[in-house]
Amino acid sequence: MSTVSEPFDNFPGTYAWDVDERSFRAEIRDYLTQDPAPIFDRFDLKTSLAEMLAWHRRLAAAGFPLPNCPTEFGGRPRSVGMQLVQAEEMAAVGANFAVNIVGISMLTPLLMALGSAEQQARWLPPVAHGEELWCQLFSEPEAGSDLFGMRTTAIIDGADLRVTGQKIWSSTAEHADFGLMLARTEPGSTGRRGIGCFVVDMKSPGIDVRPIKQMGGSTEFAEVFFDDVTVPVANLIGTPGDGADAALKVLAAERSGLAMGSYAVFAAQFQELVRLCASRGTSGHRHALAKLWEALAVQRLNAIRQAGAETEEPTRVMALAAAGKLRGGTLSVMMQDLRAELLGMEIAAVDPSDQAAALVSERFVSSLGLSLGGGTHQMQRNAIAEGLLKMPRS
Ligand SMILES: Cc1cc2nc3c(=O)[nH]c(=O)nc-3n(C[C@H](O)[C@H](O)[C@H](O)COP(=O)(O)OP(=O)(O)OC[C@H]3O[C@@H](n4cnc5c(N)ncnc54)[C@H](O)[C@@H]3O)c2cc1C
Structure with a gap:
């Protein structure tokens, strides 16, 4: 097993002192070294999705299945800290967390809350094992x-x-x-x-x-x-x-999933920005980098807070998920803006055969997506105003 040097040691949180979670990080990192995640190619979605699902199957077979799915349905319940560790480590090797996000982050919690025993037995195991998209x-x-x-x-x-x-x-x-x-x-x-x-x-x-x-x-x-x-x-x-009830559960789960998953992706991308800033950043860029670090640290705490919030009152659960999703969308734009400032025209001048450059450019173009998908920023603010601040519905 490898010795883990923490990429997120400087981030506030509690899990880092937990021995189980540290050894879990080492365990999953070892596995990912042996079986690296396929590179996600949105221009060949069919092949890419099939490869990602096949990789998910291997990951589950190796003992790293869905953290939010009960064991009897092929998952393995994990502590919030472990869920975060798994998300961070997967993002660090470029695994696209969004593949099967509907099955993993939305359907699974919905069926656990409202699904019949037959529905759970039919639909959960293939999601846990990466068999159905x-x-x-x-x-x-x-x-x-x-x-x-x-x-x-x-x-x-x-x-x-x-x-x-x-x-x-x-x-x-x-x-x-x-x-x-x-x-x-x-x-x-x-x-x-x-x-x-x-x-x-x-x-x-x-x-x-x-x-x-x-x-x-x-x-x-x-x-x-x-x-x-x-x-x-x-x-x-x-x-x-009564499908509206189910819909609201799905939206809250989707927003929490997006907040945690996108946090992990941004934390991984942050390391690249640190390197870029070190080689070509001005003092202004370094200030922007420090602000990003601060925003990421808050988002990490948000992710931990949300993942433990399922038992709270529904409008509060929705509002907490909205807060995480809102910050995720803001972080997405902050990161890509700083990257664009550091790279200048390089971010747009893409040689189509250069996959790494195309990825950087694509990230920039799609950075606004997170402020729309799963509900717009305005809708998240409405949810916060109603659920946390107890404002009347507008
Ligand atoms: C990357 C991405 C992935 C997506 N994936 C899916 C998917 O898999 N399945 C799916 O069903 N949908 C998906 N969507 C759709 C997404 O949920 C909708 O785009 C989103 O809910 C906004 O709806 P709309 O596009 O109709 O905009 P509209 O609802 O028409 O909104 C237009 C503008 O008006 C504002 N607005 C509207 N109502 C209010 C209000 N009450 N208060 C304040 N402002 C308001 C909005 O904030 C927005 O700025 C995805 C979207 C994106 C960007």
Whole structure:
């Protein structure tokens, strides 16, 4: 086993003094040295996702499965400190935490809270073992921030739901096996009432996935059209009509997952910025670097705080997740701005055959994504105002 020199020793936190967590870091780092994470290539998403899932399978088989999934479903419960260690170490070797984020960070906690025993047994083990890829089918063209303005319907017809409508911005939908979906199960209902949260098999007849080509050339999102798609009623999670409750649980879990995962990625990228600053930074850049360090340290504490918050009152859980997500989005832009200042035109002048340079450029272009995906900054501020500051709803 390797001797661990802590890359995050200077960050405030408690885990670093815990012997188990230190040895866990050494253990996972040893494994990652032997089986490095594949490089994520968003321009060849199909191959890349398959490689990442295969790597996830090996990781799980080697004893590093999902930290937030019970053992009987193929996971291994870990302390919050260990979850953070696993996220940090994976990010440090460039493993893309977002692969299967829907299965790992959203579906798993949702099924543990509201899923039936059959649903847990069917869908959790393949997620824990990296066998099935999931996507999230929440946003619609007129229902993004206003999620409960959704119009897609899932009408109960005997033992089936018949689903008709459209979703948009569904990440990796083109390659996903299953979708976690929201639609109106009660025709004519509005707002939070009459919504169902259910699982849809993405290979079902009547589903048309149309990838959206992004400014940078990749196609990570898709529009998904449903034309009288049949889904078993047994796929409904929680009480039919009460899907808003499930949706809010998913959003809180998504935002917490994004906060912890993005923190770990930024902490890894921070080391690169330190090196860049040392070789070409001015005193202004060094001040910006120190501010970043401070923001990252706070985000680390946020991640620890959130991961231990599940039992708190729901609006508070949502607000804490919102705070982490908000800071994650802010950090993303701060980091890429500093990198752009240090690199100047090098950040844009990309030789397409130079994968490392293309990655740096792509990070810059996509740095705003975290301030939108999982809910915009304004929506996070609304959640904080209501859930933590107890302001009236606007
Ligand atoms: C990287 C990324 C990945 C994504 N992945 C998925 C996915 O896998 N599945 C999925 O379903 N969706 C996904 N989305 C969609 C995402 O959830 C929505 O883009 C987001 O919720 C905003 O919705 P919208 O784009 O419709 O913008 P709108 O809701 O139209 O918002 C437009 C602007 O108005 C502001 N605004 C709206 N309402 C309010 C309000 N009440 N108070 C203050 N300001 C307000 C917003 O903050 C924003 O600035 C993804 C988005 C991104 C960027």
